[in-house]
Amino acid sequence: MAMQIVMDTTGDTRHHFDPNDAEAVAKAERRFRKLTGAGFIAAERTSAGQSRRVTSFNPSAEETLFFPRLVGG
Amino acid sequence: MKRLLRGVEKLSRLLALHRLYRLVHDKDTPEARGRNLLREWLSAEQRRQFDAFGYFDVIGSISGKQYRIHFGMSANVQELGNDGRPRMGWCFVPSGDLVPADVMLAQKIALETSEAEALVVAKRFPAAIPGMRGHLDRPFWSRV
Numbered sequence: 001m002a003m004q005i006v007m008d009t010t011g012d013t014r015h016h017f018d019p020n021d022a023e024a025v026a027k028a029e030r031r032f033r034k035l036t037g038a039g040f041i042a043a044e045r046t047s048a049g050q051s052r053r054v055t056s057f058n059p060s061a062e063e064t065l066f067f068p069r070l071v072g073g
Numbered sequence: 074m075k076r077l078l079r080g081v082e083k084l085s086r087l088l089a090l091h092r093l094y095r096l097v098h099d100k101d102t103p104e105a106r107g108r109n110l111l112r113e114w115l116s117a118e119q120r121r122q123f124d125a126f127g128y129f130d131v132i133g134s135i136s137g138k139q140y141r142i143h144f145g146m147s148a149n150v151q152e153l154g155n156d157g158r159p160r161m162g163w164c165f166v167p168s169g170d171l172v173p174a175d176v177m178l179a180q181k182i183a184l185e186t187s188e189a190e191a192l193v194v195a196k197r198f199p200a201a202i203p204g205m206r207g208h209l210d211r212p213f214w215s216r217v
Contacts, residue, residue: 007167007171009103009107009171010106010108011106012107012110012175041182043186048113048116048117049116050116051114051185053187065110065178069167070165070167070179071167071194072165072196073164073166073181073196
């Protein structure tokens with residue numbers, strides 16, 4: 001199962017989907033586009049403690065994290 | 074007077090224990106969820122630092138500089154010099170109402186993957202703010 005994690009006021013919300021299920025993948029891609037379109041930053045976990053920024057949907061990513069855009073404090 | 078002081082000390086110890094118990098056992102609070110997520114995304118060394126001190130170090134993706142991200146929601150990032158001492162503070166946070174651990178994770182990813190983008194929006198502040206350094210240097214659990 002792949003997972004999209006969205007940071008929010010509850011800590012985070014996790015959306016699991018089966019990468020072999022075309023409908024689930026399409027839904028995950030729509031979520032990716034909606035979040036990044038709203039300014040969220042997406043990052044994939046590549047290995048323990050390592051991640052990389054992504055700007056397009058990767059259906060084979062096991063874990064993608066979304067957090068709101070950064071602003072000066 | 075001494076008895077009163079002992080009583081206050083005892084009460085404050087009990088309150089600290091209560092807070093610690095809640096932190097460990099309230100798995101479903103936003104704070105606990107944020108902390109769990111952060112720990113999942115930290116490297117083993119960063120997790121060790123965070124558990125012990127409430128901060129962890131990251132390396133900037135462009136400059137190779139070392140940054141220290143402290144437990145907090147703003148003005149909690151320090152750039153460290155070659156001697157390991159704070160040189161400058163950087164303030165940048167994800168917009169919205171997030172718990173401290175989420176803020177720290179967003180800062181870690183930003184510095185490790187797109188340092189320049191993070192620093193463009195960040196505001197600088199002196200590394201040593203009076204009254205702040207002591208707070209940041211105390212172990213995490215003693216500040217909870």
